[in-house]
Amino acid sequence: MSRPKGNPNHPKKGAAIKVYPVRNMEQIEAIKAKLKHQPRNYCLFVLGINTAFRAKELLSLSIKQVEALKVGSRLEVKQSKTNKYRAVTINNNSYNAIQFWLKRHPRQREPNAALFQSQQSRSAIGVSTLNNLVKGWCADIGMTENTGSHTLRKTWGYHQRMRGQASIPILMVAFGHTSETQTLEYLCIQADEVQALYLRLEL
Template identity: 25%
Template sequence: MNTVEPIRDINTVWDIADYLGEKSERNKIMFLFGIYVGIRVSDILSLKVRDVRDMNYVSIREMKTGKEKRFPINEELRPLLNRYIKGKADYEPLFPSRQQNKALSRCQAYNILSTAGEKFGLQHIGTHTMRKTFGYHFYQQTHDIVTLQKIFNHDNTHITMRYIGLEQDAISESIMKLSFKKRR
């Protein structure tokens, strides 16, 4: 299994969102939902329209952990989400596949995201990229690794730092500073 990375550059995040929007509003909103809420793709794809309509918070039971999770819908995401669900029935999957009344599969989501990543020269893109991008930018804006650890339900901050790519960034930065220049 290949390790996926967060999208570190905010302009690339929006380029990908715009690119996905040119192809499909569903794909764009799925991507934006993923980067704004930071939950696993399996939990995103299981949502119904009723789970987000007129809600400030969404409550789910995480598929992987079985734990209850409650998260707010970001004020930047809310108007995009409202426009997207307008006219949709409450029972419909939030992110439907082309098959009648079925949710988009994890495999389809992967193909959508990896194709977009390739378009922008990103090689390590997958479904976890949305969650990792949320975490990376949350940390860059808040520097609050403890809260991020709690959001992700990680056992410790080291796991969280490694998960969002900060550990690798620090290693790479240290290696780049290494010098074997002869000292006088």
């Protein structure tokens, strides 16, 4: 009896796999706690969920781009999709995470060195490596939903909306989306907000 070729769990060509944000603040803190003894990964996670940079943008950072940053500084990075520059403001958590890592970075005196250097080479880690790292971090704290590198970016947007009450039009601009529906679906919050309607107001 012949076995089917290929991975039966692999999505069909053209199919999209939804990647989810870390919705729960307790889960975010749990990941941070697990990464405290991994300065590079701790900085990668904290910066990822506080800037909403795409994976390629995050991994393109060099030491010279961040070493002089303070709380309130603007960090501009060229977007991988549009080739336009996008600026983010560094908050306390991002600043502290960057400093925590820079003090331990093996090439801290080399301005052009990759901020998130691979342990196997002198270059930056790749997107596939980041994807696997995020999956591992989330699985370690009990998340069962599908996660990946986009989880970091989506986590920022999810909490900006659900906890910070950011408007959908503002988030559309931040993510470069063309419709409110696209943003709601991307951040996996449409179902959550609809469900909340039934609990927020009783007639």
